[in-house]
Amino acid sequence: MSYVNMGQILKKAREERYAVGAFNILNHLTAKAVIDAAEELRSPLILQTSTATVKFHGVDGLIKQLIPMAEYASIPVAVHLDHCTDADLAKKCLDAGWSSVMFDGSKKPLDENIRLTKEIAAYAKKYNATVEGELGAIVGVEEDVIVASGDEALAKVDECKIFLEQTGIDAFAPAIGTAHGLYKGKPKINFDLFKEIEEISSCPLVVHGGTGLEGDVFKQLISLGAAKVNISTAIKIAYCSGLKSYIENNADKVEPLKLDQHVIDVVKNTTKEHILLFGSANRI
Numbered sequence: 001m002s003y004v005n006m007g008q009i010l011k012k013a014r015e016e017r018y019a020v021g022a023f024n025i026l027n028h029l030t031a032k033a034v035i036d037a038a039e040e041l042r043s044p045l046i047l048q049t050s051t052a053t054v055k056f057h058g059v060d061g062l063i064k065q066l067i068p069m070a071e072y073a074s075i076p077v078a079v080h081l082d083h084c085t086d087a088d089l090a091k092k093c094l095d096a097g098w099s100s101v102m103f104d105g106s107k108k109p110l111d112e113n114i115r116l117t118k119e120i121a122a123y124a125k126k127y128n129a130t131v132e133g134e135l136g137a138i139v140g141v142e143e144d145v146i147v148a149s150g151d152e153a154l155a156k157v158d159e160c161k162i163f164l165e166q167t168g169i170d171a172f173a174p175a176i177g178t179a180h181g182l183y184k185g186k187p188k189i190n191f192d193l194f195k196e197i198e199e200i201s202s203c204p205l206v207v208h209g210g211t212g213l214e215g216d217v218f219k220q221l222i223s224l225g226a227a228k229v230n231i232s233t234a235i236k237i238a239y240c241s242g243l244k245s246y247i248e249n250n251a252d253k254v255e256p257l258k259l260d261q262h263v264i265d266v267v268k269n270t271t272k273e274h275i276l277l278f279g280s281a282n283r284i
């Protein structure tokens with residue numbers, strides 16, 4: 001149907017109070033599984049790539065696989081770079097054809113985060129690409145960035161206002177207590193803070209650290225306006241467990257296509273569960 005940026009799909013999601021899943025793919029197989037799931041459920045989709053995945057395949061090597069898949073899909077698909085702390089890499093990805101990037105300056109002082117995010121947002125405009133920014137610190141481990149938990153990590157409403165006004169971003173990820181990786185204990189999500197930020201935000205909000213949140217937590221955040229939810233760890237788990245279970249049950253077989261199909265099915269089922277939970281099915 002179309003290779004798109006995140007603008008239109010998130011705008012509609014915010015208005016109609018559902019969320020679009022941004023699934024971190026690792027290779028062609030996981031990208032195919034995620035696209036198959038979204039096509040079957042008639043949902044818009046964000047194919048998300050971590051900087052580690054970009055480095056593994058190479059900038060061109062990765063995007064040249066993904067753009068034809070997005071164009072060939074029967075649903076709108078955006079390709080979004082996740083958590084990029086390196087402004088040069090974000091620009092390289094925009095040059096290469098990503099339709100969307102996240103610049104993560106959240107570990108930097110506010111003025112430096114604003115300056116760099118604004119620079120990337122201006123750079124993205126020439127490609128009609130969208131930009132996501134982050135404020136506060138989403139705790140846990142994201143690639144090599146480790147963030148400790150605590151209230152000081154949460155986004156502050158007055159700073160969010162300034163950040164949004166000055167950067168001109170298209171999607172915003174304020175830290176509200178979610179974490180990357182797997183949760184140890186019950187996550188402390190600040191719903192009131194999320195609501196307050198949503199009400200003053202000029203653009204749709206993003207929830208990071210989606211893996212392991214309870215269904216009713218997602219539902220509450222989406223009802224408060226979360227338009228994009230990032231799912232990374234659940235895809236990694238599905239991929240590895242799919243490979244493992246096939247090999248364990250078929251140790252004497254040499255049938256790579258059956259192995260791939262099994263892995264695709266496992267990743268596809270995980271993706272579908274999330275799409276159904278986020279309410280983005282049948283929105284095309």
Ligand SMILES: [Zn+2]
Pocket residue numbers: 083138142180208209230
């Ligand atoms: Zn994240």
